[in-house]
Amino acid sequence: xxxxxxxxxxxxxxxxxxxxxxxxxxxxxxxxxxxxxxxxxxxxxxxxxxxxxxxxxxxxxxxxxxxxxxxxxxxxxxxxxxxxxxxxxxxxxxxxxxxxxxxxxxxxxxxxxxxxxxxxxxxxxxxxxxxxxxxxxxxxxxxxxxxxxxxxxxxxxxxxxxxxxxxxxxxxxxxxxxxxxxxxxxxxxxxxxxxxxxxxxxxxxxxxxxxxxxxxxxxxxxxxxxxxxxxxxxxxxxxxxxxxxxxxxxxxxxxxxxxxxxxxxxxxxxxxxxxxxxxxxxxxxxxxxxxxxxxxxxxxxxxxxxxxxxxxxxxxxxxxxxxxxxxxxxxxxxxxxxxxxxxxxxxxxxxxxxxxxxxxxxxxxxxxxxxxxxxxxxxxxxxxxxxxxxxxxxxxxxxxxxxxxxx
Numbered sequence: 001x002x003x004x005x006x007x008x009x010x011x012x013x014x015x016x017x018x019x020x021x022x023x024x025x026x027x028x029x030x031x032x033x034x035x036x037x038x039x040x041x042x043x044x045x046x047x048x049x050x051x052x053x054x055x056x057x058x059x060x061x062x063x064x065x066x067x068x069x070x071x072x073x074x075x076x077x078x079x080x081x082x083x084x085x086x087x088x089x090x091x092x093x094x095x096x097x098x099x100x101x102x103x104x105x106x107x108x109x110x111x112x113x114x115x116x117x118x119x120x121x122x123x124x125x126x127x128x129x130x131x132x133x134x135x136x137x138x139x140x141x142x143x144x145x146x147x148x149x150x151x152x153x154x155x156x157x158x159x160x161x162x163x164x165x166x167x168x169x170x171x172x173x174x175x176x177x178x179x180x181x182x183x184x185x186x187x188x189x190x191x192x193x194x195x196x197x198x199x200x201x202x203x204x205x206x207x208x209x210x211x212x213x214x215x216x217x218x219x220x221x222x223x224x225x226x227x228x229x230x231x232x233x234x235x236x237x238x239x240x241x242x243x244x245x246x247x248x249x250x251x252x253x254x255x256x257x258x259x260x261x262x263x264x265x266x267x268x269x270x271x272x273x274x275x276x277x278x279x280x281x282x283x284x285x286x287x288x289x290x291x292x293x294x295x296x297x298x299x300x301x302x303x304x305x306x307x308x309x310x311x312x313x314x315x316x317x318x319x320x321x322x323x324x325x326x327x328x329x330x331x332x333x334x335x336x337x338x339x340x341x342x343x344x345x346x347x348x349x350x351x352x353x354x355x356x357x358x359x360x361x362x363x364x365x366x367x368x369x370x371x372x373x374x375x376x377x378x379x380x381x382x383x384x385x386x387x388x389x390x391x392x393x394x395x396x397x398x399x400x401x402x403x404x405x406x407x
Contacts, residue, residue, distance in 0.1 A: 002035045003158045007117040011048040016236045017317040037062045043070045069097040086096035087170040093120045106131040111404045119144045122178035137184035142314025145172035150311040188315045189338030206397040211387030217324035230265045230303030237273035241311035249308035256357035281382045301327045323381035326374040329361045346376040372379035
């Protein structure tokens, strides 16, 4: 089978959830014997020079990139606001050079499936269908309009609220139109699948969550006594839902933890934090360390992971990775969406400041419980989210769907 994967950012280095999800599945599909071609938009925000990509990986996935300047520009944003029906955050990914390269690839080679990694690639569906007989699959990493709907609820500024409302409306319309054009749907969670069906998707679908290579998580954790009373957060700090969750946690949850454990520490790690956010990541017991070199090592050597999301959609990859590394994790229900967890067994869920703080205090003061939840989480993650099993399931789905469509 020949699959063209089209991504809106280069999935190397795999330092954020979207990049990790794209790269892990593409690699697993290639190892399963599939001929993969990966065409990616190369943006300033996630720029990766060709020479940075390992030669073996470039050959295995036949990676090709096209630079597209997706930088937010005021005059273009204003033009979009006045004269376009598309949300500006999606319109920035529409580029003639990228369309031309996609067209050339489709004309030169035959593919069975073109897999689009997210909503922002769907404006290219018309081009794909014009130049190829391949089935178009949307791998939905989340439900885009839902993220903005949730952002709208927490927004206080009336002008920003008005703009977000407009973007949400446009995103929902775009998502509705997109799911009616695709041939196959590959959502990352059953919840997202239900949401996309609700807005009009009738294409055959199969949920393929984020998967891990279990062998990459077998390393044992070195004893680290400094992490005994440590809570940590790791995630992309340029992502608005993470920013919102962190500030909410610092202002409303962390003080309750300190009341119970005055010497507790909260470590914040992540890349691309805006200056105005960094200035707010302060307070008693709080340490901001920025981007870290080795995420797995950092997670393994740290204490209790906290994921205080109030906004979002899809699936938090860092939770699966944390589980696979044997971490006790405290999360909101929104943060853990898309994961078939068991609350109190392999993760602790809390939605109010009081619930989150109580769960954190319990784990910090009960090392036996922390270890039990961490071990249960490791077993759950490594057995449930095997990337090779998911790649085989996806290939079978593609093959079966192609036969049904032909019939």
